[in-house]
Amino acid sequence: MATQIPVFKSNQSLIRGKEFLMDPLKFTVEQSNKLGGFFRVPFYFRKMFILTDLEAIRHVLNTNQKNYKKSPAYDQLKQALGNGLVTSERDFWRHQRRLIQPIFYKKQMEGLFKTMGEVAKNYLENLALQIQSKEDIDLTKEMMNITADIVLKTLFSSKNPASQKEMYETMEVAQNYIMNRVTSPHLIPLNYVNGHHRRFKKTMKTFDANILNLIEERRNDPNPPADLLTMLLMARDEETGEGMNDQQLRDEAITLYSAGHETSANALAWTLYAIANRPDIIEKIREEVDANLGDDLPTFENIRNLRYTQQVIEEGMRLYPPAYGIGRENIEADEIIGYKIPRKSIIYISIYAVHRNAKFWKNPEEFNPSRFDPEQVKVRPRLAYMPFGAGSRMCIGNHFAMMEMQLILAMWIKKFRFGLDENHPIEPNPLITLKPKYGIKMKLWNA
Numbered sequence: 221m222a223t224q225i226p227v228f229k230s231n232q233s234l235i236r237g238k239e240f241l242m243d244p245l246k247f248t249v250e251q252s253n254k255l256g257g258f259f260r261v262p263f264y265f266r267k268m269f270i271l272t273d274l275e276a277i278r279h280v281l282n283t284n285q286k287n288y289k290k291s292p293a294y295d296q297l298k299q300a301l302g303n304g305l306v307t308s309e310r311d312f313w314r315h316q317r318r319l320i321q322p323i324f325y326k327k328q329m330e331g332l333f334k335t336m337g338e339v340a341k342n343y344l345e346n347l348a349l350q351i352q353s354k355e356d357i358d359l360t361k362e363m364m365n366i367t368a369d370i371v372l373k374t375l376f377s378s379k380n381p382a383s384q385k386e387m388y389e390t391m392e393v394a395q396n397y398i399m400n401r402v403t404s405p406h407l408i409p410l411n412y413v414n415g416h417h418r419r420f421k422k423t424m425k426t427f428d429a430n431i432l433n434l435i436e437e438r439r440n441d442p443n444p445p446a447d448l449l450t451m452l453l454m455a456r457d458e459e460t461g462e463g464m465n466d467q468q469l470r471d472e473a474i475t476l477y478s479a480g481h482e483t484s485a486n487a488l489a490w491t492l493y494a495i496a497n498r499p500d501i502i503e504k505i506r507e508e509v510d511a512n513l514g515d516d517l518p519t520f521e522n523i524r525n526l527r528y529t530q531q532v533i534e535e536g537m538r539l540y541p542p543a544y545g546i547g548r549e550n551i552e553a554d555e556i557i558g559y560k561i562p563r564k565s566i567i568y569i570s571i572y573a574v575h576r577n578a579k580f581w582k583n584p585e586e587f588n589p590s591r592f593d594p595e596q597v598k599v600r601p602r603l604a605y606m607p608f609g610a611g612s613r614m615c616i617g618n619h620f621a622m623m624e625m626q627l628i629l630a631m632w633i634k635k636f637r638f639g640l641d642e643n644h645p646i647e648p649n650p651l652i653t654l655k656p657k658y659g660i661k662m663k664l665w666n667a
């Protein structure tokens with residue numbers, strides 16, 4: 221027997237869904253405490269359901285995932301990312317995932333680790349030179365730069381700082397434009413009149429030409445570097461032996477670039493922010509780092525031994541999950557934990573609210589890395605922690621990201637002492653990823 225679905229009723233706004241769009245973080249935490257782990261929010265002309273109940277989430281992402289595709293917001297992303305892993309669906313997606321998955325096995329990651337370490341070391345050494353002349357740094361910007369450098373080097377072996385800068389700037393233009401379309405769909409027609417759409421298209425055209433050039437060069441390179449682009453180029457379908465064409469390569473490369481750095485950058489920035497006033501935690505990381513890392517570049521093994529450092533990052537992503545929500549749309553009508561939903565409803569899974577649910581997390585607002593002690597992890601439901609999503613569409617880059625974040629955090633703690641600018645306002649800004657709205661200002665000293 222289907223049960224009546226709890227509904228959020230606004231008494232403030234006539235725009236359906238405004239409260240959710242204005243602040244999806246606060247809204248989903250407050251309303252799931254009030255209405256439970258499954259409720260409906262009137263949303264423009266659609267039916268939207270918000271999920272924080274773990275059984276309901278499992279139904280959508282695992283048990284009945286065949287009935288779910290990505291939500292309409294992803295169609296906007298397609299304008300920049302094309303039909304890559306993040307945006308593609310069904311057989312095409314399945315084929316691409318099978319082709320690309322082996323690249324991200326832990327063993328392959330070891331090969332990229334040295335590049336990561338070299339980029340991080342160079343970046344932090346340069347930063348150390350600058351801090352004598354700089355008062356405050358913007359931590360978010362530094363983390364974005366370092367992770368963008370890493371993904372560009374591991375993806376394209378790029379040696380040209382100008383092309384790196386161009387790539388970075390293009391993705392900024394694209395993201396801002398797309399985010400606008402997602403959060404203000406009623407303004408989309410205006411973009412065609414005010415020139416925003418034309419500017420976006422022009423930027424993407426130049427950008428695509430550069431990437432396609434790079435692919436062409438790489439196809440003809442007798443000694444290609446061992447980076448992700450070469451691995452994508454060499455990936456072959458097990459049955460047919462076929463590889464990807466240029467358009468597919470372009471879409472997957474841009475997808476990896478765009479999915480692969482802002483998330484890690486924000487996770488690192490939030491984690492460093494959370495521990496900045498916790499000398500107890502910093503000292504524990506420092507002890508672990510000193511015991512495992514020498515003066516040379518850290519090895520893959522060194523980093524794997526940093527158990528406590530890993531727990532600190534895990535806790536950072538619990539409180540500030542970079543991908544704070546997951547959107548889906550059901551193809552056919554469905555019943556989730558006893559609630560009937562019509563076809564083509566929007567399903568929004570609030571990772572942020574799950575991670576702050578007092579049912580699974582005692583004193584959820586408190587930053588406490590011991591929550592990730594193995595004995596605590598063992599007794600917690602698995603989906604209570606899902607920064608990388610769940611089910612078949614779970615993040616393909618999770619090992620890459622964990623390795624990169626541990627490496628950067630360890631090197632940062634080894635190199636610097638730091639303190640927050642206490643006058644600087646800190647506020648989460650849920651854009652495509654969860655960013656600090658005004659950045660995070662910090663003072664740095666060489667350790």
Ligand code: HEM
Nearest residue numbers: 305306479480483484542543607608609613615616617621
């Ligand atoms: C802290 C870092 C990261 C976080 C929190 C994160 C989070 C996520 C989440 C939640 C999803 C699932 C989205 C959904 O189900 O709708 C996802 C998918 C994806 N991520 Fe990540 N990600 C991170 C880093 C990376 C990195 C480093 C890469 C690549 C180098 C990457 C590539 C991807 C791709 C390609 C997908 C789509 C997978 C598919 O649908 O088959 N991510 N990520």
